[in-house]
Amino acid sequence: NGYVIQWAEDMQVVGTFQYxxxxxxxxxxxxxxRPFYLFxxxxxxxxxxxxxxxxRxxxxxxxxxxxxxxxxxxPKFSYLFHSDYSHNTNNRLPYADNxxxxxxxxxxxxxxxxxxxLIIITDHGARYSSLRNTYQ
Structure with a gap:
């Protein structure tokens, strides 16, 4: 109660409630x-x-x-999910560092x-690569 809430995902076609x-x-x-990203x-x-x-x-x-x-x-709750750098690849993650x-x-x-x-997470990365064969 009383929280202001912010939510966005940058990849609309695979959004949590859109895919x-x-x-x-x-x-x-x-x-x-979502309206901003769709536009x-x-x-x-x-x-x-x-x-x-x-x-982005x-x-x-x-x-x-x-x-x-x-x-x-x-009090606020913000959930923003940025996938562009990590969706289906592991190679673009360093772009986000700076x-x-x-x-x-x-x-x-x-x-x-x-x-x-503050919790920082990212998308799954490459679906198919030699890196996927490593143990978690």
């Missing part, structure tokens, strides 16, 4: 990223992995930053991590 499902009739949370994907004006002059990851990180700025003193470092430094500098549980 083999119909999704939602109305936005399920306060800040829902951005329909434009086909950007380089792969980018929205205009910034990466940076756009998502900026949205998280803005969410924390807007609701500074309110962007994630800058984001984490900003979160720390503003004190956002003082009362926050």
């Amino acid at each position: 083999l499902l119909n999704g939602f009739r109305a936005p399920p949370v306060d800040h829902y990223g 951005a994907e329909s434009q086909n004006t950007s380089k792969p992995l980018c929205f205009g002059s910034i990466t 990851l940076q756009a998502m990180l900026n949205w998280i930053r803005d969410f924390f700025h807007m609701y500074l003193h309110q 962007e994630l470092l800058g984001f984490l430094q900003m979160m720390q500098t503003h004190g956002y991590l003082d009362r926050t549980m």
Whole structure:
């Protein structure tokens, strides 16, 4: 109760409630990223992995930053799933290093991590490769 909720996934065709499902009739949370991503994907004006002059990851990180700025003193829950760098490949994950470092430094500098549980996860990576033969 009282939480402001933010949710987005960057790959709409394989979204949690869109892949083999119909999704939602109305936005399920306060800040829902699906309309933005559907529109951005329909434009086909950007380089792969980018929205205009910034990466798709940076756009998502900026949205998280803005969410924390807007609701500074309110409890919040944010679930954002960025798959572009890791979906079906292991080779693009290093692209995220500098962007994630800058984001984490900003979160720390503003004190956002003082009362926050932050979990960073990614997509499954390559479905078929020699790396898949290793033990977990």
